[in-house]
Amino acid sequence: MEASKEFNAYKRTIYKVLKDKFLKTALERAVTAFRKNRDAALAAFPEVVEKRERLQEIKDKVIDNLDYYVGKAREALEKNHAHTYFASDADKANEILKNIIGTGKMIVKAKSITSEELEFNKVMTAYGNTVYETDLGEFIVQLLGDKPMHILAPAVHVPRERVAKIFSEVAGREMPADPKKLAMFAREFLRDKYFKADVGFSGANFITADTGTMFLVENEGNIRFVTNAPEIHVAVIGVEKLMPTLSDAMLGLEVLMRYSGYLTTSYVSMISCPAKTGDIEKVTVYGAHGPKELHVIFLDNGRTKAAADPVYRDMLRCLRCGACMYECPIYPLVSGNWGYHYMGGIGVAWTALVSGGFAKAAPLAYSCALCGRCKEICPAGIDSSKLIERLRKDLKKEGLVPSFIKEMAETVIKEGTPYKKKEG
């Protein structure tokens, strides 16, 4: 019963979204632009197609030995005067964060989908802190009180007119629907926040086990401020982001950039320890110009369990390049409404195993046409259709099947056809 109620609520949302002309326009623009950029990036660096196979092998090695690589990375970081933690789930991570950050603090935040697992903004605000999203898309989404609808472009669903409206409210003056002017407003508004903030919060795209170096890939330049200006830098990193060595992470970086549709991104930050200087008589002083403290929290939250499963484990290869979403026949019609914290086809598995649970994943599991094109373009070779087919089996076992599926299945078993027979 519960499963059907959830499904019907989801169906109402999806059907409402299908009628949204603004969303349609925004998504059509985004899909066209992304595919063009991605094709250009792959054409300019054709060897990346071969590199992705090597990346898959590296990723698999890490997935098979998560504990080992977490241990190695922590060791490297601690040796470099960083503090490290292991959080088995989101609640534990939030407890650790509360202890580090405290209350009454100002936090500037880089875009991090991992932080969505923790509901970071909600939890930290409730604990008496102020959080500023600094990625332009996230900033828009935060002002709108909305949720991110794409992992790379969180405000993919918001047309410029709506951005102008919300920025006008914040600015207290009329803002034109001009992307350039709107971006400049965000720049001015956030500029002093970086230096006033007590804490900079980020995720990471990769973190190496041999040196404890996190890689943060961006275009806007906000991550450089977030991870550099405040005295304390806190990072929450999913354990699947581990790479054995620096050169493995470089390979990953290249693949990630190309499949995200970039010849190169504006910036890649590599951070291994707090800022330090030894310029006065070789005495090491921490916090030279950058943060005095670096805290790295490794988050499990279901990943180890997923890694132990022969089918679900593949989801941990995901680089979050977003390529699959733009290849999907469904996602561009509904954006992140098909999802919870994680979205699209791959997001269904992440919802079930990591962020949300089976009950939250249940309504989402029947929106995939199982066409398999995402696998063809995925740099990590993830077959989301296969993950979803497996999940549907588990949902059946858990009694979370929506009623229309149940009725159809029962009709097949009883009548030998899924279509109800007509009388006579």
Place this chain on the structure above:
Amino acid sequence: MEIEEKLGVFFGCTTAGAPHLLKGLEDFLSKAKIDYVPMGKDLCCGVPLTLAGYHDEAAEYVKKVADKLISTKITKMVTSCPHCYMMFKREYPEEFGIELPFKVLHFVEFADELLKEGKIKLRNRKDVRVLYHDPCGIGRRGPGLYEEPRRVLESCVQVVEADRNRVLGTCCGGGGLLRASLPKLAVAAAKRKIQDDVLPKGVDTIVTSCPFCTLNLADGAAEIADKEIKVFDLPQFLAEQMED
């Protein structure tokens, strides 16, 4: 001694349930003078169960289907439904351990064979342009039957390709139970596909090889007000190109 071939045609519940698709396949078979045992008009292959995650129930169900099929003593089976095809060809043996004692062909393979052997005659209508839509089921999610349908179509009409085709072809949205779970979303995907792939090519006819794609694309086409797009399943389209 050669065993005499006995051909079964498995219509599948979706084709059997759509009168125009059923007639298309029957017309093709009769015009091609094919001797066959009709099956699967009233018998589902079990794919809705596997797609719904009903694995244990499916295991039990497909055993019964397999028994019925085997009892007909056919040596070869043709189906025009990619779902049925992949069930018999891959899921029955690999997922449920049932080896069917006959060869399973999809209609595109069958038509391609008939054409090669000169057993069907198609009207030459090279002025007609059709866009071929690759169903996922026999394409990237199956054995990649991309060239067979194109060879057959090219023998009678002009085939126009979508910019993204074959292994990168855009799904119509009709699979994976989506037409059952969120029909409006499935149809919206079909409409988008037609707008992106078909309209820019100036083509008004789509041919595909799957009853789900045919029905879903037709529903999507119906939502495009300013242009009439016709959608055919391959057997149905070929039947129209054959002499009576």
